Structure formats: C-alpha cells, structure tokens
Amino acid sequence: MAQRGGSVHSMVRFGHVVHSPLIPRREADIIVSLEAMEGARWLAYLKPGGIILASTEQRPPLRVLTGEEEYPKDLDSVYRSVGKLYWVDALAIAREAGSARAANTVMLGALSIFLDFSEEEWISAISSRFKPAVAELNRAAFLGGRRAVSPRPRD
Numbered sequence: 001m002a003q004r005g006g007s008v009h010s011m012v013r014f015g016h017v018v019h020s021p022l023i024p025r026r027e028a029d030i031i032v033s034l035e036a037m038e039g040a041r042w043l044a045y046l047k048p049g050g051i052i053l054a055s056t057e058q059r060p061p062l063r064v065l066t067g068e069e070e071y072p073k074d075l076d077s078v079y080r081s082v083g084k085l086y087w088v089d090a091l092a093i094a095r096e097a098g099s100a101r102a103a104n105t106v107m108l109g110a111l112s113i114f115l116d117f118s119e120e121e122w123i124s125a126i127s128s129r130f131k132p133a134v135a136e137l138n139r140a141a142f143l144g145g146r147r148a149v150s151p152r153p154r155d
Contacts, residue, residue: 006041007074009021009041009042011028014096016072020053023045024045025044025045026044026045026046026047026048027045027047028042028045028046028050029047029050029051029114030050030051030052030053030114031043031045031046031050031051031052031053031083032053032054032110032111033052033053033054033055034055034056034057034090034103034104034107035055035057035058035059035108036055036056036057036058036075037058037060037061037071037072037075039052039054039079040072040075040078040079041062043078043079043082043083044085044147046082048083049083049084050082050083050084051083051084051086051114052079052082052083052084052085052086053086053107053110053111053149054075054079054085054086054088055087055088055089055090055091055103055106055107056087056088056089056090056091057089057091058071080083086110086148088106088107088110088145088148089143089148090103090106090107090110090145090148091103092102093106093144093145093148094141094144095145096140096144097137097138097140097141097155098137098140098141099137099141102137102138102140102141103141103150105126105138105141105142105145106141106142106144106145106148107145108122108142108145109122109141109143109144109146109147109148110145110146110148110149111145111147112142112145112146113146113149113150114149119146122142123139123142126138126139126142127139137150
C-alpha cells in the first residue's frame with residue numbers, strides 16, 4: 001500500500017493491563033519501519049527517546065514517482081531528532097538468508113533485541129508457524145536481524 005500512496009500500519013500493545021489497542025501520541029516505545037521513509041509518518045507517536053528500527057530499503061510511493069512529492073534526502077537527521085535510530089539492511093539480510101520475502105522477519109529479529117523474550121522463545125514461535133524449510137529460512141533471517149542491532153546498545 002505504501003507504494004500506492006497509502007500506508008499499512010499496526011499498533012501492538014502488551015503488558016499486564018492494556019486498556020486500548022491504540023497507542024496514544026508520544027507513547028510508543030518503538031517504531032518499526034519496513035521502508036526507509038515510512039516510519040517518519042508515525043514519529044508523532046514515538047515517546048521522547050524512543051527507538052526507531054528502519055529498513056534501509058527505499059520504495060518511493062506513487063506521489064514521489066509522479067513528482068507530487070520528493071523523497072526526503074536526510075531521513076537520518078529526521079529520525080535522530082526524535083529518537084534512537086537503528087538502520088537495518090533488511091533486504092540484503094533476507095536475501096542472504098534465502099529470500100527477499102523474509103525482510104519482515106529480519107525486522108522482527110531486530111525488534112526482538114529490545115523486547116523481554118528470549119531468543120529461544122522467538123525461534124520456537126517461528127518454528128511452530130512454518131514448514132521446516134521455510135522455518136529455517138525465517139530463522140536465519142530472524143537471527144540476521146538480531147545481529148544487525150546487537151549487542152543491544154546501552155540506553
């Protein structure tokens with residue numbers, strides 16, 4: 001959808017008490033962007049000092065392709081002005097794992113570094129969702145994403 005000028009987004013909240021699935025502005029801990037520019041649309045939701053995990057892949061939306069808008073030239077400074085930025089070359093890591101289609105799993109691996117679940121729990125969940133050959137590919141993509149932002153920096 002982002003290529004056609006739209007946006008696909010999801011909000012995930014979890015904890016002991018969650019009153020709404022929607023995240024209020026300036027309260028998101030982490031933004032994960034599967035395209036370099038896409039995360040910029042949601043920066044108003046990131047809490048001060050929050051984490052931005054952005055794929056380096058650039059897929060200009062239709063409005064950029066038609067010349068109505070320009071693709072931002074300095075996303076790095078836009079993101080860093082709001083939070084802690086981690087670029088992830090998800091497409092290259094996914095291809096190395098065996099398929100470009102696993103780029104989302106690479107980003108999940110990067111995200112996993114910042115959440116309080118063990119690597120084994122993540123791997124078990126991946127293994128239970130896919131056939132063995134696809135599970136191995138996604139396991140490799142996931143671990144590649146973890147390596148891309150590991151070791152977790154000190155906050």
